[in-house]
Amino acid sequence: MARVYNFSAGPSMLPEAVLRRAQAEMLDYQGSGQSVMEMSHRSKWFDAIAVNTEAAIRRVLNVPDNYKIGFFQGGATQQFAMVPLNFMTTGKADYLVTGNFSKKAAEEAAKFGTANIVASSKDKNFTYIPDVNAINYDKDASYIHICQNNTIFGTKFKEVPQVDGVPLVADMSSMICSEPVDVSKYGCIYFGVQKNIAPAGMAIAIVREDLLGQSAKGMTPEQIPTMMNYTTLLNADSMYNTPPCWCIYMTGLVMDYLEHDIGGLAEMKKINEAKAKVLYDYLDSQDFYTNPVQHAYRSMMNVTFTSPSAELDKAFCAAAAEAGFVNLKGHRLVGGMRASIYNAMPPKAIDELVQFMEKFRKENQ
Numbered sequence: 001m002a003r004v005y006n007f008s009a010g011p012s013m014l015p016e017a018v019l020r021r022a023q024a025e026m027l028d029y030q031g032s033g034q035s036v037m038e039m040s041h042r043s044k045w046f047d048a049i050a051v052n053t054e055a056a057i058r059r060v061l062n063v064p065d066n067y068k069i070g071f072f073q074g075g076a077t078q079q080f081a082m083v084p085l086n087f088m089t090t091g092k093a094d095y096l097v098t099g100n101f102s103k104k105a106a107e108e109a110a111k112f113g114t115a116n117i118v119a120s121s122k123d124k125n126f127t128y129i130p131d132v133n134a135i136n137y138d139k140d141a142s143y144i145h146i147c148q149n150n151t152i153f154g155t156k157f158k159e160v161p162q163v164d165g166v167p168l169v170a171d172m173s174s175m176i177c178s179e180p181v182d183v184s185k186y187g188c189i190y191f192g193v194q195k196n197i198a199p200a201g202m203a204i205a206i207v208r209e210d211l212l213g214q215s216a217k218g219m220t221p222e223q224i225p226t227m228m229n230y231t232t233l234l235n236a237d238s239m240y241n242t243p244p245c246w247c248i249y250m251t252g253l254v255m256d257y258l259e260h261d262i263g264g265l266a267e268m269k270k271i272n273e274a275k276a277k278v279l280y281d282y283l284d285s286q287d288f289y290t291n292p293v294q295h296a297y298r299s300m301m302n303v304t305f306t307s308p309s310a311e312l313d314k315a316f317c318a319a320a321a322e323a324g325f326v327n328l329k330g331h332r333l334v335g336g337m338r339a340s341i342y343n344a345m346p347p348k349a350i351d352e353l354v355q356f357m358e359k360f361r362k363e364n365q
């Protein structure tokens with residue numbers, strides 16, 4: 001069996017050990033005589049899966065007791081609307097626009113109130129992150145929203161905004177669990193799971209309890225559509241209706257893997273830093289490929305690069321796929337190439353990719 005190295009930005013690779021365990025448990029989950037895909041979400045087996053998965057996320061991400069963790073359908077994109085619907089109590093919020101997803105989040109928020117764009121890196125095609133300490137934040141903003149790792153442009157916040165009395169909300173879809181995070185700096189952290197955690201079909205939100213029970217200015221909490229109301233779903237332990245059972249189960253397996261096979265997020269970070277360093281060091285060592293991002297803001301998860309021409313980019317992606325390195329084509333907004341090197345991408349894949357890149361360079365420069 002030949003498994004490819006899948007550099008897709010998402011859905012993306014899962015750890016092979018996790019896939020094997022899911023395979024082993026597929027037909028008869030722990031003596032239940034059925035697969036997790038088939039069982040009732042109210043069964044004792046699934047109840048244990050949901051409870052254990054939540055507890056494992058809490059341990060792995062070191063989530064304090066005054067935060068709730070919930071499983072939501074609709075992906076990260078639905079969170080773009082849920083955040084203002086639930087939290088925009090003053091009718092306005094501050095948005096930092098550092099790429100396509102934060103732009104979309106701000107556009108969604110503008111449907112419910114005023115989304116103030118307090119900083120943007122559009123002037124340099126999102127190749128850097130604005131200085132978070134030089135921003136004129138609104139003291140009356142309901143929250144500050146950031147996208148902490150910009151999947152498409154390959155940038156990452158190295159420091160996050162902290163304003164007294166104004167909660168920070170972060171989209172961490174493409175960086176969650178890549179390194180430890182200080183959850184207490186945030187009012188809400190949300191992420192689609194298909195980048196670094198599980199199969200597509202779910203988002204997870206971690207919400208500080210004092211933010212529950214509210215709603216956007218001009219509406220009551222009861223007017224929020226039920227499935228978009230954090231309070232309803234979180235108070236029902238994500239069991240208000242049928243949850244995305246398979247995604248929750250797979251999330252549990254990945255948390256178990258992170259905790260026991262890897263040894264926690266501090267270890268995961270070391271592995272990820274080493275992987276990213278191999279690729280960035282190579283990019284900096286030659287003049288055929290270029291990475292446009294200001295070095296201080298380089299993403300550890302999404303590495304963008306271009307060759308000297310669009311034709312060579314195309315030839316590179318085709319030859320790479322032939323050699324077993326698939327989905328290296330960059331996002332249409334950026335062009336060129338993008339290697340998404342999430343947790344499940346093995347270090348040796350990066351070594352082999354760099355060897356391939358060097359061979360391609362020699363043949364084409």
Ligand SMILES: *Cc1c(COP(=O)(O)O)cnc(C)c1O
Binds near residue numbers: 076172
């Ligand atoms: C992929 C991604 C999204 C969109 O996620 P969906 O689950 O497809 O809605 C949002 N934000 C970031 C940072 C992403 O990487």
